[in-house]
Amino acid sequence: xxxxxxxxxxxxxxxxxxxxxxxxxxxxxxxxxxxxxxxxxxxxxxxxxxxxxxxxxxxxxxxxxxxxxxxxxxxxxxxxxxxxxxxxxxxxxxx
Numbered sequence: 001x002x003x004x005x006x007x008x009x010x011x012x013x014x015x016x017x018x019x020x021x022x023x024x025x026x027x028x029x030x031x032x033x034x035x036x037x038x039x040x041x042x043x044x045x046x047x048x049x050x051x052x053x054x055x056x057x058x059x060x061x062x063x064x065x066x067x068x069x070x071x072x073x074x075x076x077x078x079x080x081x082x083x084x085x086x087x088x089x090x091x092x093x094x095x
Contacts, residue, residue, distance in 0.1 A: 015029050040088075044080050044083050044084060045083060049080075050076040057092065067088075
């Protein structure tokens with residue numbers, strides 16, 4: 001399983017699992033997500049996009065996943081599904 005250089009999954013180890021038919025499946029190990037302290041709060045607006053929030057707060061639209069991690073959300077659309085919700089935003093320099 002290959003990810004592009006610089007991917008947050010690039011250094012994540014792999015697992016070899018077997019399904020009920022005996023077929024072997026390769027997958028990435030679960031990624032441990034440490035608590036990310038919120039530096040800011042963002043009130044979700046109806047037409048927010050997670051990539052634009054990544055650009056606005058973190059300086060890079062591809063770092064949107066850090067906002068998801070700060071809110072313990074695995075699926076980005078769920079994070080923005082409720083307008084008016086306040087979501088946590090980590091600092092741009094927090095890694």
